[in-house]
Amino acid sequence: MEQLVKESPKQLEVRDAFREGIMSIEKKMMEASNTYMGKEFDKVNPLTHSFGDGCYIREIFMPKGQILITKIHKIKHPFFIMSGDISIMTEHGIERVKAPFNGITNPGTKRIIYTHEDTIFITVHVTTETDVDKIVKDVTAENFEEIDKLESQKYIDIITEEEL
Numbered sequence: 806m807e808q809l810v811k812e813s814p815k816q817l818e819v820r821d822a823f824r825e826g827i828m829s830i831e832k833k834m835m836e837a838s839n840t841y842m843g844k845e846f847d848k849v850n851p852l853t854h855s856f857g858d859g860c861y862i863r864e865i866f867m868p869k870g871q872i873l874i875t876k877i878h879k880i881k882h883p884f885f886i887m888s889g890d891i892s893i894m895t896e897h898g899i900e901r902v903k904a905p906f907n908g909i910t911n912p913g914t915k916r917i918i919y920t921h922e923d924t925i926f927i928t929v930h931v932t933t934e935t936d937v938d939k940i941v942k943d944v945t946a947e948n949f950e951e952i953d954k955l956e957s958q959k960y961i962d963i964i965t966e967e968e969l
């Protein structure tokens with residue numbers, strides 16, 4: 806049975822402040838004239854999509870000197886830094902990461918990334934889906950409220966399971 810650990814009031818305060826801050830930064834970046842979005846972003850940061858039996862592998866090339874803000878992740882999954890050097894900021898602080906490196910992305914994670922060197926970043930997602938747009942919708946959230954709702958449902962499911 807899955808065990809969920811409730812965050813302390815202080816952890817929730819830090820988390821909420823980070824969430825508010827990162828969303829504000831992202832909004833300001835989207836309003837800036839020198840921000841790449843959509844197809845422009847994809848030209849500068851090309852994606853490669855691969856599929857294995859029951860998994861989707863997403864590889865992004867990120868050139869040196871960029872600041873990127875990731876989507877909000879819904880699903881726990883591994884990530885790999887294959888080459889490069891980046892700083893990653895999350896609600897837990899800033900971590901400088903040099904390839905080779907691997908880690909786990911937890912639900913609710915949204916990152917600010919600075920690329921010190923050209924970097925190749927790979928994520929792997931469990932899915933049988935092969936439509937990339939559908940996969941992105943399945944594994945990322947539009948907002949943090951969606952994450953909070955998913956987390957609340959996990960607690961309800963665990964309580965219900967324990968009562969049975």
